[in-house]
Amino acid sequence: xxxxxxxxxxxxxxxxxxxxxxxxxxxxxxxxxxxxxxxxxxxxxxxxxxxxxxxxxxxxxxxxxxxxxxxxxxxxxxxxxxxxxxxxxxxxxxxxxxxxxxxxxxxxxxxxxxxxxxxxxxxxxxxxxxxxxxxxxxxxxxxxxxxxxxxxxxxxxxxxxxxxxxxxxxxxxxxxxxxxxxxxxxxxxxxxxxxxxxxxxxxxxxxxxxxxxxxxxxxxxxxxxxxxxxxxxxxxxxxxxxxxxxxxx
Ligand code: NDP
Ligand code: 8X3
Numbered sequence: 001x002x003x004x005x006x007x008x009x010x011x012x013x014x015x016x017x018x019x020x021x022x023x024x025x026x027x028x029x030x031x032x033x034x035x036x037x038x039x040x041x042x043x044x045x046x047x048x049x050x051x052x053x054x055x056x057x058x059x060x061x062x063x064x065x066x067x068x069x070x071x072x073x074x075x076x077x078x079x080x081x082x083x084x085x086x087x088x089x090x091x092x093x094x095x096x097x098x099x100x101x102x103x104x105x106x107x108x109x110x111x112x113x114x115x116x117x118x119x120x121x122x123x124x125x126x127x128x129x130x131x132x133x134x135x136x137x138x139x140x141x142x143x144x145x146x147x148x149x150x151x152x153x154x155x156x157x158x159x160x161x162x163x164x165x166x167x168x169x170x171x172x173x174x175x176x177x178x179x180x181x182x183x184x185x186x187x188x189x190x191x192x193x194x195x196x197x198x199x200x201x202x203x204x205x206x207x208x209x210x211x212x213x214x215x216x217x218x219x220x221x222x223x224x225x226x227x228x229x230x231x232x233x234x235x236x237x238x239x240x241x242x243x244x245x246x247x248x249x
Contacts, residue, residue: 002048005221006030006070006077008057008115009084011038013184014134014217017210018081021218023048030074032057032066033084049073057084057111058103067118076126079221080119082112083134085152087190090145101148108152116163123172128225130173132217133160137180137235144245153178157231164230173228175220180235182208205238 005022009015011033019029023046031039032053039052051074053066070077085108088100116131123129138146139153160176167174187198212234220229 002026002028003078004028004030004074004076005079005081006032006115006119007081007083008032008055008111010042011035013186013210014179014182014213015081015083016042017214018083018217019046019050021211021214022079022221023050025218025222027078028074030070030077057115058106060110060114063111063114063118067115067122076122076129077119078128079130079132080115080123081132081134081217082115082156084111084115085134087138087149087186088192089190092145093147096147104148104152108149109155112156113159120167120172124167124170128171130175130221131160131163132175132177132220134213135160135176135178135231137178137233140178140233141241161230164228171225175229176231177213177216177220178231178233179208179213179216180233180239181205182210182213182236184210205236207236207238208234 005027007015007019007029010019010031019031019042023029026048028048029046029050030053031042031050032055033039034056036054043050043052051071055062055066057063086104088104089096112133133156135156136153138150139157142150157176160174163174183202187201188195191197216232216234220232223229
């Protein structure tokens with residue numbers, strides 16, 4: 001029987017690339033996101049059965065309804081990829097719009113929790129499953145303007161590890177994938193449609209591609225049952241660490 005992966009944020013970037021990768025490997029996909037027309041287009045291009053769900057992960061009732069409405073032919077869900085997420089802005093903590101912080105928390109933290117909590121009991125009943133979360137290097141390494149975005153990804157990392165603690169012995173795996181600089185719509189979203197600013201992020205460098213992250217997600221999902229990949233932190237070859245910022249008198 002074909003395996004099924006449920007991917008949130010499949011309309012773009014890592015989620016779309018992951019859907020293409022899993023489908024190419026013979027998996028059925030459940031693809032979710034807010035942009036319905038993109039989901040339908042993607043579904044038409046995938047070689048295996050796909051179920052689309054137009055979904056805002058910030059809406060708990062909608063998440064519950066989406067999970068309740070999964071067709072029998074897509075059950076059980078073998079892997080949940082909690083990928084939907086975003087950064088908004090790069091302003092300092094004293095300047096940022098509080099609404100941007102709220103949106104990041106509602107999406108990256110609460111949306112991820114809603115999806116996980118809705119699907120986990122089904123995985124436990126089925127006796128197997130795997131939750132793969134999209135963290136970030138921003139959850140491990142501070143940078144100016146990363147304030148709440150990085151904090152949401154630190155939450156994702158620790159929640160993933162705590163899921164492992166809760167689920168050990170239940171044949172449910174949990175993995176945090178923590179990419180660095182990757183060229184997707186991420187920066188266009190972060191800079192609210194300012195494409196010049198977004199393009200600057202990737203100019204003159206060779207960043208990670210969505211397919212690189214899809215590769216890591218699929219690799220983690222396709223390890224034998226006796227293996228759990230706890231975390232994968234990955235950076236572009238052009239990216240590394242900076243010295244501490246010391247302000248001198
Ligand atoms: P994209 O902007 O290309 O894709 C983000 C996806 O998330 C879209 O499909 C979008 O779909 C979806 N999404 C956003 N908000 C919601 C919501 N409220 N409900 C449902 N879906 C939503 O970015 P990436 O592919 O780069 O990002 C994917 C994940 O990886 C994010 O969690 C991001 O934080 C993380 N990440 C990104 C990095 C990067 O440099 N690109 C590096 C490290 C981590 P739609 O708008 O249709 O709802
Ligand atoms: C995305 C990577 O460095 O822009 O999570 O925060 S970064």
